[in-house]
Amino acid sequence: MRQMSVRSRKTLLTAVALTAGLSLAAVTPALAGSAASHTTRAAAVSSAQGDPRNVTQHVADFYGAYVDSVWATDDPSAAASAKALRAFYLSAGAQKKVAAYEKKEHADGILFAQNVPVKWKVTSAGSGAGHATSRVTLTWSDGPHAQVSTIDVRSDLKTLKITDLRPVG
Structure with missing residues (x-):
């Protein structure tokens, strides 16, 4: 060889x-x-913009930041961030309603669930009498048969504070 x-x-x-x-x-x-x-996914989003005067954008900003906070379970500041977001974006009455829901249901009163969605989307669902309603769509998994839930979020047009959250049947 x-x-x-x-x-x-x-x-x-x-x-x-x-x-x-x-x-x-x-x-x-x-x-x-x-x-x-x-x-x-991070690379797919090349730009974003917003308008702090737009009530639907305000709700979208809240849900985006809130989902980020509750998703980051390994970050010690995440819980404080989620609490601060609630204090800033929700009216006092909405905060009380969310706390009562959480005490009764043992689930997150913003997401109406015990887990965290992988995607969210916010669209305008109308306005009148000084309030606007935004429809929040939460997607709970990836793939063609992903579970989706919706929440109607009512906001005061003057303060932009969220005044009510209700899961849609």
């Missing part, structure tokens, strides 16, 4: 290492699962 030269062995080892590295790079996102999808 013929001996392979040192140079040929180095070339072969380099080729094997390069092939392994490229294979790993191609497979890693699939193996990473949800971690890779968070990065993909």
Whole structure:
């Protein structure tokens, strides 16, 4: 059997290492699962804008920040952040109603659930008599058969404070 030269062995080892590295790079996102999808989703949103005078935008800002806070279970400041968001965005009456719901149902009174949605969307559902209603759609999983729930959020048009939250049947 013929001996392979040192140079040929180095070339072969380099080729094997390069092939392994490229294979790993191609497979890693699939193996990473949800971690890779968070990065993909973050990269998909290239811009965002808002208007602090718009009541629907105000509700969307609240739900976006609130979901982020309750999602971040490993962040020690998350609970304080969620509490501060409630104090800022909800009227005193709405805060009391949410607290009563939570005490009775042992579930989050903003999301009307014990877990955290993976997506949210807010649309205007009309206004009148000094109030506006926003429809919040919460999506609880990914995929074609994801569970969805909706909440009607009533806000005062003058203060933009959320005055009532009701799950939609």
